[in-house]
Amino acid sequence: MAESFVLNTGARIPSVGLGTWQIEPGAVSDAIYAAVKTGYRHIDSAVAYRNQEEVGVALKKLFEDGVVKREDLFITSKLWPGNHAPEDVQEDIGSSLKDLQLDYVDLYLIHGPIRIKKGTMFIPENLIPTDIPATWGAMEKLYYAGKARAIGVSNFSCKKLQDLLAVARVPPAVNQVECHPVWQQDKLRKLCQSTGVHLSAYSPLGSPGSPGYSGPSVVSNPIVISVAEKLQKTPAQVALRWGLQLGQSVLPKSANQTRIKENFDIFDWSIPHDLMAKFSAIKQVRLLKVEFAVHPKSGYNSLEDLWDGEVEYEDERTENQDHSDFLRCFS
Protein backbone atom coordinates (compact mmCIF):
# COMPACT_ATOMS: atom_id res chain seq x y z
CA MET A 1 0.00 0.00 0.00
CA ALA A 2 1.30 3.41 -0.98
CA GLU A 3 2.58 5.53 1.88
CA SER A 4 1.78 8.56 -0.22
CA PHE A 5 -0.58 9.57 -3.00
CA VAL A 6 0.25 11.69 -6.04
CA LEU A 7 -1.50 15.06 -6.32
CA ASN A 8 -2.49 16.74 -9.58
CA THR A 9 0.57 19.00 -9.08
CA GLY A 10 2.85 15.95 -9.33
CA ALA A 11 3.83 16.26 -5.65
CA ARG A 12 3.21 13.45 -3.20
CA ILE A 13 0.96 13.75 -0.14
CA PRO A 14 1.89 11.31 2.65
CA SER A 15 -1.07 9.06 3.29
CA VAL A 16 -1.18 9.53 7.09
CA GLY A 17 -1.03 13.02 8.54
CA LEU A 18 -1.18 14.10 12.18
CA GLY A 19 -4.28 16.21 12.91
CA THR A 20 -3.61 19.10 15.29
CA TRP A 21 -7.12 20.43 16.06
CA GLN A 22 -7.73 20.40 19.82
CA ILE A 23 -4.24 19.38 20.86
CA GLU A 24 -3.95 21.24 24.12
CA PRO A 25 -1.55 24.18 24.39
CA GLY A 26 1.75 22.84 25.64
CA ALA A 27 1.17 19.37 24.18
CA VAL A 28 1.55 20.20 20.49
CA SER A 29 5.34 20.09 20.34
CA ASP A 30 5.59 16.70 22.02
CA ALA A 31 2.84 15.24 19.80
CA ILE A 32 4.47 16.46 16.58
CA TYR A 33 7.93 15.42 17.69
CA ALA A 34 6.68 11.94 18.62
CA ALA A 35 4.73 11.63 15.38
CA VAL A 36 7.68 12.56 13.16
CA LYS A 37 9.97 10.20 15.11
CA THR A 38 7.35 7.48 14.49
CA GLY A 39 7.46 8.13 10.76
CA TYR A 40 4.68 10.67 10.10
CA ARG A 41 5.70 13.12 7.38
CA HIS A 42 2.46 15.07 7.09
CA ILE A 43 1.07 17.59 9.59
CA ASP A 44 -2.37 19.16 9.22
CA SER A 45 -2.66 22.60 10.81
CA ALA A 46 -4.78 25.75 10.59
CA VAL A 47 -4.82 29.18 12.13
CA ALA A 48 -8.30 28.26 13.42
CA TYR A 49 -6.76 25.60 15.70
CA ARG A 50 -4.99 28.36 17.61
CA ASN A 51 -1.81 26.36 18.06
CA GLN A 52 0.10 27.01 14.83
CA GLU A 53 2.87 28.86 16.65
CA GLU A 54 3.54 25.73 18.68
CA VAL A 55 3.50 23.68 15.48
CA GLY A 56 6.20 26.03 14.19
CA VAL A 57 8.30 25.59 17.34
CA ALA A 58 8.07 21.80 16.97
CA LEU A 59 9.08 21.95 13.31
CA LYS A 60 12.06 24.19 14.08
CA LYS A 61 13.26 21.78 16.76
CA LEU A 62 12.90 18.80 14.40
CA PHE A 63 14.99 20.58 11.78
CA GLU A 64 17.60 21.79 14.29
CA ASP A 65 17.90 18.34 15.84
CA GLY A 66 18.45 16.86 12.37
CA VAL A 67 15.46 14.50 12.70
CA VAL A 68 14.10 15.56 9.29
CA LYS A 69 14.69 18.25 6.71
CA ARG A 70 12.03 20.70 5.57
CA GLU A 71 11.67 18.91 2.25
CA ASP A 72 10.90 15.63 4.04
CA LEU A 73 7.68 17.04 5.52
CA PHE A 74 4.29 17.89 4.04
CA ILE A 75 2.72 20.78 5.95
CA THR A 76 -0.87 21.93 5.41
CA SER A 77 -2.43 25.17 6.62
CA LYS A 78 -5.77 26.84 5.94
CA LEU A 79 -7.19 30.25 5.16
CA TRP A 80 -8.95 31.94 8.07
CA PRO A 81 -12.68 32.49 7.20
CA GLY A 82 -12.30 36.23 7.88
CA ASN A 83 -9.63 36.59 5.19
CA HIS A 84 -11.52 35.46 2.09
CA ALA A 85 -11.25 38.86 0.40
CA PRO A 86 -8.65 38.52 -2.38
CA GLU A 87 -6.56 41.35 -0.96
CA ASP A 88 -6.38 39.57 2.43
CA VAL A 89 -5.32 36.11 1.25
CA GLN A 90 -1.63 36.92 0.84
CA GLU A 91 -1.44 38.45 4.31
CA ASP A 92 -3.25 35.43 5.73
CA ILE A 93 -0.70 32.93 4.43
CA GLY A 94 2.07 35.32 5.50
CA SER A 95 0.92 35.15 9.09
CA SER A 96 0.61 31.35 8.98
CA LEU A 97 4.10 31.04 7.49
CA LYS A 98 5.43 33.29 10.25
CA ASP A 99 3.78 31.13 12.93
CA LEU A 100 5.02 27.95 11.29
CA GLN A 101 8.52 29.43 10.73
CA LEU A 102 8.42 28.25 7.12
CA ASP A 103 8.96 29.80 3.68
CA TYR A 104 6.18 27.80 2.06
CA VAL A 105 3.45 25.31 2.89
CA ASP A 106 2.92 22.15 0.90
CA LEU A 107 -0.83 22.66 0.85
CA TYR A 108 -3.03 25.66 1.57
CA LEU A 109 -6.77 25.17 1.79
CA ILE A 110 -9.84 27.38 1.85
CA HIS A 111 -11.01 26.08 5.24
CA GLY A 112 -14.62 25.90 4.16
CA PRO A 113 -17.35 27.53 2.09
CA ILE A 114 -17.99 29.74 5.10
CA ARG A 115 -16.92 33.35 5.53
CA ILE A 116 -17.03 35.92 8.29
CA LYS A 117 -16.40 39.66 8.25
CA LYS A 118 -12.71 40.55 8.43
CA GLY A 119 -11.35 41.02 11.92
CA THR A 120 -14.35 39.50 13.69
CA MET A 121 -14.90 36.44 15.83
CA PHE A 122 -16.15 33.18 14.34
CA ILE A 123 -19.74 33.48 15.53
CA PRO A 124 -22.95 33.26 13.44
CA GLU A 125 -23.69 37.01 13.64
CA ASN A 126 -20.45 37.72 11.74
CA LEU A 127 -21.16 35.38 8.82
CA ILE A 128 -21.32 36.79 5.29
CA PRO A 129 -21.79 35.04 1.94
CA THR A 130 -18.70 33.63 0.23
CA ASP A 131 -17.33 34.58 -3.17
CA ILE A 132 -15.29 31.46 -3.87
CA PRO A 133 -14.19 32.35 -7.43
CA ALA A 134 -12.67 35.61 -6.16
CA THR A 135 -10.98 33.95 -3.19
CA TRP A 136 -9.71 31.14 -5.41
CA GLY A 137 -8.11 33.68 -7.76
CA ALA A 138 -6.04 34.91 -4.83
CA MET A 139 -5.20 31.33 -3.82
CA GLU A 140 -3.90 30.75 -7.35
CA LYS A 141 -1.53 33.70 -6.92
CA LEU A 142 -0.05 32.01 -3.81
CA TYR A 143 0.48 28.88 -5.88
CA TYR A 144 2.19 30.80 -8.71
CA ALA A 145 4.36 32.62 -6.15
CA GLY A 146 5.45 29.29 -4.61
CA LYS A 147 4.18 30.15 -1.14
CA ALA A 148 1.78 27.22 -1.38
CA ARG A 149 3.09 24.26 -3.38
CA ALA A 150 -0.49 23.06 -3.79
CA ILE A 151 -3.84 24.72 -3.14
CA GLY A 152 -7.16 23.18 -2.34
CA VAL A 153 -10.42 23.38 -0.48
CA SER A 154 -12.07 21.85 2.55
CA ASN A 155 -15.68 21.02 3.38
CA PHE A 156 -16.74 21.32 -0.27
CA SER A 157 -19.74 19.31 -1.48
CA CYS A 158 -19.85 17.79 -4.98
CA LYS A 159 -21.70 20.85 -6.27
CA LYS A 160 -19.31 23.37 -4.73
CA LEU A 161 -16.31 21.42 -6.03
CA GLN A 162 -17.80 21.24 -9.53
CA ASP A 163 -18.59 24.97 -9.48
CA LEU A 164 -14.98 25.70 -8.53
CA LEU A 165 -13.55 23.33 -11.14
CA ALA A 166 -15.59 25.17 -13.77
CA VAL A 167 -13.83 28.50 -13.06
CA ALA A 168 -10.40 27.50 -11.72
CA ARG A 169 -7.25 28.05 -13.78
CA VAL A 170 -5.36 25.99 -11.19
CA PRO A 171 -7.65 23.11 -10.23
CA PRO A 172 -7.79 22.32 -6.51
CA ALA A 173 -5.32 19.57 -5.62
CA VAL A 174 -7.23 18.44 -2.52
CA ASN A 175 -10.68 18.53 -0.96
CA GLN A 176 -10.29 17.88 2.77
CA VAL A 177 -13.59 16.59 4.14
CA GLU A 178 -15.12 14.57 6.94
CA CYS A 179 -14.73 10.95 5.88
CA HIS A 180 -14.78 7.67 7.82
CA PRO A 181 -16.79 4.43 7.82
CA VAL A 182 -19.87 6.20 9.26
CA TRP A 183 -19.76 8.99 6.59
CA GLN A 184 -18.13 7.39 3.59
CA GLN A 185 -18.60 10.12 0.97
CA ASP A 186 -19.03 7.68 -1.94
CA LYS A 187 -20.43 10.31 -4.31
CA LEU A 188 -17.74 12.86 -3.51
CA ARG A 189 -14.98 10.24 -3.71
CA LYS A 190 -16.11 9.24 -7.22
CA LEU A 191 -16.19 12.89 -8.30
CA CYS A 192 -12.73 13.50 -6.83
CA GLN A 193 -11.34 10.42 -8.56
CA SER A 194 -12.81 11.42 -11.93
CA THR A 195 -11.53 15.01 -11.70
CA GLY A 196 -8.08 14.33 -10.23
CA VAL A 197 -8.80 16.01 -6.89
CA HIS A 198 -7.32 14.10 -3.94
CA LEU A 199 -9.76 13.43 -1.10
CA SER A 200 -8.16 13.88 2.30
CA ALA A 201 -10.14 12.50 5.24
CA TYR A 202 -10.49 14.62 8.34
CA SER A 203 -11.92 13.22 11.56
CA PRO A 204 -11.11 9.73 10.23
CA LEU A 205 -11.94 8.26 13.66
CA GLY A 206 -15.20 10.21 13.85
CA SER A 207 -13.68 12.73 16.28
CA PRO A 208 -14.97 10.88 19.37
CA GLY A 209 -16.09 13.26 22.08
CA SER A 210 -15.52 16.48 20.12
CA PRO A 211 -17.84 19.43 20.61
CA GLY A 212 -20.15 19.88 17.62
CA TYR A 213 -20.04 16.21 16.63
CA SER A 214 -23.14 14.13 17.01
CA GLY A 215 -24.45 10.75 16.15
CA PRO A 216 -22.94 7.28 16.15
CA SER A 217 -19.30 6.61 16.92
CA VAL A 218 -16.81 5.15 14.42
CA VAL A 219 -14.52 3.28 16.79
CA SER A 220 -17.43 1.66 18.61
CA ASN A 221 -19.34 0.74 15.45
CA PRO A 222 -20.11 -3.02 15.60
CA ILE A 223 -18.99 -3.66 12.00
CA VAL A 224 -15.70 -1.80 12.52
CA ILE A 225 -15.17 -3.75 15.76
CA SER A 226 -15.94 -7.11 14.14
CA VAL A 227 -13.49 -6.44 11.28
CA ALA A 228 -10.87 -5.34 13.82
CA GLU A 229 -11.36 -8.53 15.84
CA LYS A 230 -10.98 -10.69 12.72
CA LEU A 231 -7.74 -8.92 11.77
CA GLN A 232 -6.47 -8.59 15.34
CA LYS A 233 -6.18 -4.83 14.92
CA THR A 234 -7.80 -1.97 16.83
CA PRO A 235 -11.02 -0.34 15.56
CA ALA A 236 -9.07 2.89 14.99
CA GLN A 237 -6.49 1.10 12.83
CA VAL A 238 -9.27 -0.53 10.80
CA ALA A 239 -11.04 2.81 10.26
CA LEU A 240 -7.78 4.39 9.07
CA ARG A 241 -6.74 1.47 6.91
CA TRP A 242 -10.23 1.48 5.29
CA GLY A 243 -9.55 5.08 4.19
CA LEU A 244 -6.10 4.29 2.77
CA GLN A 245 -7.48 1.39 0.75
CA LEU A 246 -9.99 3.77 -0.86
CA GLY A 247 -7.13 6.02 -1.95
CA GLN A 248 -7.55 8.85 0.53
CA SER A 249 -5.07 10.30 2.96
CA VAL A 250 -6.19 10.17 6.61
CA LEU A 251 -5.54 12.77 9.30
CA PRO A 252 -5.98 11.20 12.75
CA LYS A 253 -5.41 13.51 15.70
CA SER A 254 -3.84 12.17 18.83
CA ALA A 255 -1.83 13.75 21.59
CA ASN A 256 -1.08 10.37 23.12
CA GLN A 257 2.20 8.76 22.08
CA THR A 258 0.87 5.19 22.20
CA ARG A 259 -2.09 6.10 19.98
CA ILE A 260 0.13 8.18 17.67
CA LYS A 261 2.12 4.97 17.04
CA GLU A 262 -1.00 2.81 16.81
CA ASN A 263 -2.50 5.10 14.16
CA PHE A 264 0.63 4.82 12.02
CA ASP A 265 0.89 1.04 12.23
CA ILE A 266 -1.39 0.48 9.26
CA PHE A 267 0.95 -0.18 6.35
CA ASP A 268 2.04 -3.82 6.51
CA TRP A 269 -1.41 -5.42 6.52
CA SER A 270 -4.67 -4.90 4.67
CA ILE A 271 -8.38 -5.41 4.95
CA PRO A 272 -9.33 -8.23 2.56
CA HIS A 273 -12.00 -7.65 -0.07
CA ASP A 274 -14.73 -9.62 1.74
CA LEU A 275 -14.25 -7.57 4.92
CA MET A 276 -14.07 -4.26 3.00
CA ALA A 277 -17.49 -5.16 1.57
CA LYS A 278 -18.97 -5.24 5.08
CA PHE A 279 -18.53 -1.45 5.46
CA SER A 280 -21.32 -0.86 2.92
CA ALA A 281 -23.83 -2.02 5.57
CA ILE A 282 -22.98 0.84 7.94
CA LYS A 283 -25.71 3.46 8.25
CA GLN A 284 -24.41 6.78 6.92
CA VAL A 285 -24.50 9.90 9.08
CA ARG A 286 -22.59 13.16 8.63
CA LEU A 287 -21.25 13.84 12.13
CA LEU A 288 -19.97 17.43 11.64
CA LYS A 289 -22.94 19.26 10.19
CA VAL A 290 -21.74 22.81 11.02
CA GLU A 291 -25.28 23.92 11.92
CA PHE A 292 -24.15 27.39 12.99
CA ALA A 293 -23.41 28.29 9.35
CA VAL A 294 -27.11 28.08 8.55
CA HIS A 295 -27.99 31.69 9.24
CA PRO A 296 -29.66 34.56 7.37
CA LYS A 297 -26.28 36.32 7.12
CA SER A 298 -24.37 33.39 5.57
CA GLY A 299 -26.73 32.91 2.66
CA TYR A 300 -27.28 29.28 3.69
CA ASN A 301 -30.95 28.77 4.50
CA SER A 302 -30.68 25.15 5.57
CA LEU A 303 -28.22 22.31 6.04
CA GLU A 304 -29.38 21.00 2.65
CA ASP A 305 -28.30 24.31 1.20
CA LEU A 306 -24.92 24.34 2.97
CA TRP A 307 -24.07 20.77 1.98
CA ASP A 308 -26.01 20.77 -1.31
CA GLY A 309 -28.17 17.88 -0.15
CA GLU A 310 -25.26 15.76 1.11
CA VAL A 311 -26.57 15.47 4.64
CA GLU A 312 -29.23 13.42 6.27
CA TYR A 313 -31.99 15.19 8.15
CA GLU A 314 -31.14 16.18 11.66
CA ASP A 315 -32.14 13.85 14.42
CA GLU A 316 -33.59 14.96 17.71
CA ARG A 317 -30.23 14.85 19.50
CA THR A 318 -28.59 17.16 16.99
CA GLU A 319 -31.39 19.68 17.08
CA ASN A 320 -31.16 19.95 20.82
CA GLN A 321 -27.40 20.18 20.93
CA ASP A 322 -25.54 23.11 22.43
CA HIS A 323 -22.87 24.29 19.97
CA SER A 324 -21.17 26.83 22.16
CA ASP A 325 -18.11 24.64 22.79
CA PHE A 326 -17.60 24.10 19.09
CA LEU A 327 -17.83 27.81 18.37
CA ARG A 328 -15.30 28.52 21.09
CA CYS A 329 -12.75 26.32 19.26
CA PHE A 330 -12.74 28.84 16.42
CA SER A 331 -13.29 32.14 18.17
Ligand code: NAP
Ligand atom coordinates in the same frame (compact mmCIF):
# COMPACT_ATOMS: atom_id res chain seq x y z
P1 NAP B 1 -10.22 12.22 14.86
O1 NAP B 1 -8.81 12.21 14.42
O2 NAP B 1 -11.23 11.46 14.09
O3 NAP B 1 -10.35 11.79 16.39
C1 NAP B 1 -9.53 12.35 17.38
C2 NAP B 1 -9.97 11.78 18.71
O4 NAP B 1 -9.76 10.37 18.71
C3 NAP B 1 -9.21 12.34 19.87
O5 NAP B 1 -10.10 12.43 20.96
C4 NAP B 1 -8.15 11.28 20.15
O6 NAP B 1 -7.81 11.28 21.51
C5 NAP B 1 -8.89 10.01 19.78
N1 NAP B 1 -8.00 8.95 19.26
C6 NAP B 1 -6.91 9.12 18.50
N2 NAP B 1 -6.37 7.93 18.20
C7 NAP B 1 -7.15 6.99 18.77
C8 NAP B 1 -7.11 5.59 18.80
N3 NAP B 1 -6.15 4.90 18.19
N4 NAP B 1 -8.10 4.92 19.47
C9 NAP B 1 -9.09 5.62 20.10
N5 NAP B 1 -9.17 6.98 20.10
C10 NAP B 1 -8.21 7.66 19.44
O7 NAP B 1 -10.79 13.72 14.98
P2 NAP B 1 -10.42 15.21 14.59
O8 NAP B 1 -9.35 15.74 15.43
O9 NAP B 1 -11.71 15.90 14.51
O10 NAP B 1 -9.87 15.10 13.10
C11 NAP B 1 -8.50 14.89 12.81
C12 NAP B 1 -7.88 16.12 12.19
O11 NAP B 1 -8.57 16.50 10.99
C13 NAP B 1 -7.98 17.37 13.06
O12 NAP B 1 -7.11 17.32 14.16
C14 NAP B 1 -7.70 18.44 12.05
O13 NAP B 1 -6.32 18.48 11.77
C15 NAP B 1 -8.49 17.91 10.84
N6 NAP B 1 -9.87 18.49 10.79
C16 NAP B 1 -10.14 19.35 9.76
C17 NAP B 1 -11.41 19.93 9.68
C18 NAP B 1 -11.70 20.90 8.57
O14 NAP B 1 -12.73 21.60 8.63
N7 NAP B 1 -10.87 20.95 7.54
C19 NAP B 1 -12.41 19.64 10.62
C20 NAP B 1 -12.10 18.72 11.63
C21 NAP B 1 -10.83 18.14 11.68
P3 NAP B 1 -6.25 11.34 22.02
O15 NAP B 1 -5.66 12.62 21.52
O16 NAP B 1 -6.38 11.29 23.49
O17 NAP B 1 -5.56 10.13 21.44
